Amino acid sequence: MSIPDVVIVGGGIGGLSTAFALSRLGLQVRVLEQAPEFGEVGAGIQLAPNCTRILDDYGLLEKAKSRGVVPDRMVMRDAIDGSDLTLLDLRDLARKYGFPYLVIHRSDLHSLFVEACRDAGVELLTEQRVTSYTQNAHKACATTGAGTAHEADVVIAADGLHSVARQLLVDDQPISSAYVAYRGTVPIAEVDRPVDLSEVVVYVGPRCHFVHYGLRGGDLLNQVAVFESPKARAGLADWGTPDELDAAFAETCDFVRQRLPHMWRDKWWRMYDRNPIDTWVDGRIALLGDAAHPPLQYMAQGAIMAIEDGWVLAEHVRRLRTDDGVVDWAGALAAYQAVRPEHCRRVVLTARTWGELWHLDDLQREQRNVLLRSRAVHDYSFTDWIYGPTALFAEDEPAMFEPIPLASADQVADDLANSQVG
Numbered sequence: 001m002s003i004p005d006v007v008i009v010g011g012g013i014g015g016l017s018t019a020f021a022l023s024r025l026g027l028q029v030r031v032l033e034q035a036p037e038f039g040e041v042g043a044g045i046q047l048a049p050n051c052t053r054i055l056d057d058y059g060l061l062e063k064a065k066s067r068g069v070v071p072d073r074m075v076m077r078d079a080i081d082g083s084d085l086t087l088l089d090l091r092d093l094a095r096k097y098g099f100p101y102l103v104i105h106r107s108d109l110h111s112l113f114v115e116a117c118r119d120a121g122v123e124l125l126t127e128q129r130v131t132s133y134t135q136n137a138h139k140a141c142a143t144t145g146a147g148t149a150h151e152a153d154v155v156i157a158a159d160g161l162h163s164v165a166r167q168l169l170v171d172d173q174p175i176s177s178a179y180v181a182y183r184g185t186v187p188i189a190e191v192d193r194p195v196d197l198s199e200v201v202v203y204v205g206p207r208c209h210f211v212h213y214g215l216r217g218g219d220l221l222n223q224v225a226v227f228e229s230p231k232a233r234a235g236l237a238d239w240g241t242p243d244e245l246d247a248a249f250a251e252t253c254d255f256v257r258q259r260l261p262h263m264w265r266d267k268w269w270r271m272y273d274r275n276p277i278d279t280w281v282d283g284r285i286a287l288l289g290d291a292a293h294p295p296l297q298y299m300a301q302g303a304i305m306a307i308e309d310g311w312v313l314a315e316h317v318r319r320l321r322t323d324d325g326v327v328d329w330a331g332a333l334a335a336y337q338a339v340r341p342e343h344c345r346r347v348v349l350t351a352r353t354w355g356e357l358w359h360l361d362d363l364q365r366e367q368r369n370v371l372l373r374s375r376a377v378h379d380y381s382f383t384d385w386i387y388g389p390t391a392l393f394a395e396d397e398p399a400m401f402e403p404i405p406l407a408s409a410d411q412v413a414d415d416l417a418n419s420q421v422g
């Protein structure tokens with residue numbers, strides 16, 4: 001085999017999208033995937049404008065739209081009483097940010113990148129489980145358990161939550177949130193009550209939430225049920241089982257409870273993240289995607305961050321390449337390192353807090369509901385920092401939102417009551 005410019009370890013959405021981004025610049029890229037085939041397990045995925053902007057740049061947006069659904073609204077409801085709490089007008093949001101909010105089946109997004117990589121000449125190798133990394137001043141090398149060494153100018157490790165390469169940079173472990181996700185896709189013809197597929201809906205409840213939206217042009221309903229496992233909290237190994245699913249949603253509204261029998265009950269996903277780290281690059285080896293910044297899923301930004309990572313790296317490669325094609329890899333990796341860890345640190349930490357807010361109970365749940373109901377529909381102060389253009393340089397990273405303390409709900413409620421009296 002010839003020596004490629006770049007070896008990417010991991011053929012998930014992060015690895016493949018990065019492979020495509022680099023190969024369209026004319027680089028020779030090889031992707032090493034441990035599985036016997038390239039594929040994605042799971043159900044739907046939400047792609048916000050900070051991702052569809054990049055898909056558009058890649059010339060893949062129209063194809064993605066044709067395989068997914070562009071909904072009109074994202075609605076948040078209380079899971080106990082079913083009432084509306086707040087909404088995002090996704091058509092207006094698309095006008096504001098210039099690109100749509102899209103929902104798509106994971107396997108459809110993944111296959112879009114597989115096809116794009118094939119067309120761009122990326123070398124896609126399966127059954128290559130990388131177990132070690134080495135490097136010198138000129139090359140980096142990823143070696144498989146079977147002993148095959150893959151050398152390149154740089155190695156990008158996009159090997160997910162349980163990344164082997166991450167151990168080069170930090171001695172840490174995934175952190176269990178004690179929450180577990182059940183998924184399920186149902187042909188819309190088999191859904192026993194009307195569901196408005198122009199909406200992405202999230203029902204938030206005490207220690208649980210439920211999400212649904214349409215996929216494949218509205219042919220499929222995607223559903224996700226997430227809850228805190230008492231067995232996980234008690235330290236038991238056997239956690240997240242279907243009996244816990246039913247118990248966790250016992251107090252939720254009819255709509256949510258009636259959807260539970262339609263979840264896949266033989267497979268569930270325990271939810272982990274890791275603490276942010278600020279160094280992702282070790283010489284000629286760099287982390288990318290979940291390997292660098294696995295989040296809890298509450299902001300729906302995990303795959304998006306991975307896609308942004310690849311786009312940012314490729315843009316710096318484009319900028320730091322001489323006319324005869326020689327890449328200043330030290331410069332490109334330094335530029336990547338200078339901007340991405342801080343952005344992803346913000347997302348990972350905000351995802352934790354956002355999830356806690358969804359799962360509040362009692363008085364705090366009521367306070368949250370007051371604040372969410374008081375939000376103006378077209379107030380984008382909480383999304384500007386995330387849905388705007390992906391920063392290429394640290395100074396372009398937008399300011400974050402101002403958090404609103406839960407306790408301020410009492411004042412908001414008083415003001416509302418006074419205005420109604422007046």
Ligand SMILES: Cc1cc2nc3c(=O)[nH]c(=O)nc-3n(C[C@H](O)[C@H](O)[C@H](O)COP(=O)(O)OP(=O)(O)OC[C@H]3O[C@@H](n4cnc5c(N)ncnc54)[C@H](O)[C@@H]3O)c2cc1C
Nearest residue numbers: 010012013014034046130159160289290300301302303304
């Ligand atoms: C319930 C749920 C809902 C989510 N919803 C969203 C959403 O709406 N929007 C969003 O943006 N994100 C969402 N996410 C997050 C998103 O799925 C992940 O962040 C994203 O898939 C990470 O992609 P990745 O390519 O970095 O890693 P992975 O998808 O984990 O891919 C890693 C790849 O590397 C391979 N690999 C691993 N180790 C090795 C090795 N040693 N050698 C070779 N290959 C290896 C694996 O087989 C795999 O193919 C959600 C996550 C969950 C759990």
